[in-house]
Amino acid sequence: MRLLRHIPVAAFAILVASPAPAQPARPSAITAPEIVQRYIDARGGLEKMRAIRTLVMRGPPRTNGKPGRQMLRARPFYLSIGSEGNDGSPWEAYDDYGLQPRVTDAPGSALRHTAYFDDPLVMSREPGWAIELTGTERIGDRDTWRLRVRYPDGFTSESFVDKETWLLVARRITAPVHAFAEPVTSQAVFGDWRAVNGVLFPYSLREIDLSTGEAMDASVWQSIEANVPLAPSVFSPPPRADTPVSRLVNAIFAARHIPADALGWYHDFQRNPATSGIDIEGAIESVGYECLKNGAIPTGTALLEENLRAHPNSAKAHYGIGRAYRAAGREADALTEFREALRLEPALTAAKDAIASARMKY
Numbered sequence: 001m002r003l004l005r006h007i008p009v010a011a012f013a014i015l016v017a018s019p020a021p022a023q024p025a026r027p028s029a030i031t032a033p034e035i036v037q038r039y040i041d042a043r044g045g046l047e048k049m050r051a052i053r054t055l056v057m058r059g060p061p062r063t064n065g066k067p068g069r070q071m072l073r074a075r076p077f078y079l080s081i082g083s084e085g086n087d088g089s090p091w092e093a094y095d096d097y098g099l100q101p102r103v104t105d106a107p108g109s110a111l112r113h114t115a116y117f118d119d120p121l122v123m124s125r126e127p128g129w130a131i132e133l134t135g136t137e138r139i140g141d142r143d144t145w146r147l148r149v150r151y152p153d154g155f156t157s158e159s160f161v162d163k164e165t166w167l168l169v170a171r172r173i174t175a176p177v178h179a180f181a182e183p184v185t186s187q188a189v190f191g192d193w194r195a196v197n198g199v200l201f202p203y204s205l206r207e208i209d210l211s212t213g214e215a216m217d218a219s220v221w222q223s224i225e226a227n228v229p230l231a232p233s234v235f236s237p238p239p240r241a242d243t244p245v246s247r248l249v250n251a252i253f254a255a256r257h258i259p260a261d262a263l264g265w266y267h268d269f270q271r272n273p274a275t276s277g278i279d280i281e282g283a284i285e286s287v288g289y290e291c292l293k294n295g296a297i298p299t300g301t302a303l304l305e306e307n308l309r310a311h312p313n314s315a316k317a318h319y320g321i322g323r324a325y326r327a328a329g330r331e332a333d334a335l336t337e338f339r340e341a342l343r344l345e346p347a348l349t350a351a352k353d354a355i356a357s358a359r360m361k362y
Helices: 030-043 047-053 105-115 242-255 260-269 281-293 296-312 315-327 331-344 349-361
Strands: 054-058 070-074 078-081 084-086 090-091 130-139 142-150 156-162 167-178 182-195 200-210 213-219 223-226
Touching: 030 047, 030 130, 030 142, 030 156, 030 200, 078 105, 084 105, 084 200, 090 105, 130 156, 130 349, 142 167, 156 349, 182 213, 182 223, 200 223, 242 260, 260 296, 281 296, 281 315, 296 315, 315 331, 331 349
Parallel strands: none
Antiparallel strands: 054 070, 054 223, 070 078, 078 084, 084 090, 130 142, 142 156, 156 167, 167 182, 182 200, 200 213
16 A cells, blocks of 8 residues: 655745736646556557457467367356356366355455456456556657556456557566465566457567566467357356265355355264265365355365374375464464475475475565
């Protein structure tokens, strides 16, 4: 948060004198809405932009021969990208156990912010959004206008518009990279603008952590198609295998805000002769972590404690409860569990990283 500096104003005597000569009128400074309009015009105009209803974005094939990255979008807020999306509410999908949580809290906000069909500069013209021009900044070799956009939920991002081309050069946000990480300020740089149905879109993006210069993401689109017919169902989670484990984890997640009910599903599964022999260690780690991410820390902690009691010699179970204790602010307990996980499995990189992050923090 930027603090406003209050400058004291000295008292002056008022002198009666002849009027000062008129000063030549200065040209009015450019405003944020004017910059946004220039940006929209540079991309092709609002009418053409609104005529685009869907986008299919495909990346080049992966080096292992698998298809490249794909992102589907449709107005107003439909999104599908890999195992995440938004079809009216944000969701994630985990194929290993059939867990398909409708996410809330930090992961829900992140997906919702990503799902806007138009970028923040265009959306800033809509009710509930706000924009201000906060200055100028040089990004790489480009002189840019810096604009701060406030979303309807209070989240903010900064967009940098090229003073010559009026196209978006970069966007800057401050947010956790992972659910329990400290906020990181990152900057995405856009490039390779090409026309799609008369509207310019960036074909490349490179995101870096501004504090370290470390690359966080890089993507190149091989093709972008507009107005491809897309059924609403393509934006919903993929079909879920109906298994005892998938029913368990999704029921637990649905009951996450009532710990006793969530644990009731777990205990009944363990006591039922038909399911008691099924290994659910990994499944409980997964749904427990999702509970933590989505604001149900007491439930996530209780589940992961139960998981550790059932698997006392499991490095992953110790690591899982360590994450729960860290989310709950019990840092000393978290470090104890991370160290025990590392003792049991010296090659467990996640535990090493968790301990290292605590050292960097403290």
